[in-house]
Amino acid sequence: MGRVIHIRLYGLVNTERDSLQSRFAYLAAGREWRDQPPWLADAGSTALFEQLYFAEALEHESRERLETGTLSAAGFVRVAGDETDALAVVFMFRDLAERFAVRVVIRDPDNPIAKLRRIELEAGRLPDGRALETILVRRPIFKRLRGGQRIEMYPPRALGSAFGTLEGIDGERRSWSFLVHGMRDSRPSFFEAEAEAMRIWRGLRFLD
Secondary structure, X not given: OOEEEEEEEEOOOHHHHHHHHHHHHHHHHOXXXXXXXXXXXXXXXXXXXXXXXXXXXXXXXXXXXXXXXXXXXXXXXXXXXXXXXXXXXXXXXHHHHHHHOOEEEEEOOOOOOHHHOEEEEEOOEOOXXXXXXXXXXXXXXXXXXXXXXXXXXXXXXXOOOOOOOOOOOOOOOOOEEEEEOOEEEEEOOHHHHHHHHHHHHHHHHXXX
């Protein structure tokens, strides 16, 4: 079994349920997942597995009193050997936390980085008010492609690298850089950088 990331979302206004699920589906469909796309169950889910999963999550949290607040949605995703999949999950739920002013808890117990094994976001920020990027690693992240190829992704605070984001350009420091086929560039977010890197890779592989 691959690494499993668990997600819990709290405090969603009932009238925003459909909007959040639509935004979630849009983000999940916007990239390729190495194993499986993430999913999110809630009280309005119609699939039997999702209904049972959410009911069990509600019962478990009530029994164990794991979190404060009302559980609004829950899910998990398997990550199979691609760290960018794990990052995408985090950034998806940061987007939802910001957009809908909810609290999100992401549990990734098998993450090799201890501080990333549990991430809590309140309206998109860490509990102490810092940006999510302040706890991310500063080394390159490798997106593994079919056939053994890879794309190098550089986090916003990888300032020790020539590919890091320069001070002053991005006040919140959310811009990501990438290196593909010897070419480097930056985009304002992880998703935009990853999408552009994949576009370049697909375009150039036909020239090989």
